[in-house]
Amino acid sequence: MYERHRRWSADGTCDRLFAAVLADADAEGRIDWSMVSVDSTSCRAHQHAAGARRRRPRVPGKEQRPGSTAPMRDSDAPGAA
Numbered sequence: 001m002y003e004r005h006r007r008w009s010a011d012g013t014c015d016r017l018f019a020a021v022l023a024d025a026d027a028e029g030r031i032d033w034s035m036v037s038v039d040s041t042s043c044r045a046h047q048h049a050a051g052a053r054r055r056r057p058r059v060p061g062k063e064q065r066p067g068s069t070a071p072m073r074d075s076d077a078p079g080a081a
Contacts, residue, residue, distance in 0.1 A: 008014045025031050 005014075008017075028067070
């Protein structure tokens, strides 16, 4: 399905099909041209979404001890010998 859509979009087949269907519907009076509108909706990203992370990513296993401000050393980890 994707490949067909990609080919038909690239070679103009989709445009020709749409034009034919539109012309047929217009000839039969099934299109009310007074109701045609254009939607100009746009979507903006949040102001902070544009930049990269400012803090270094948290490395698992390098958390601080609960209630302590000192970082854990590998020798303080559970099961360390």
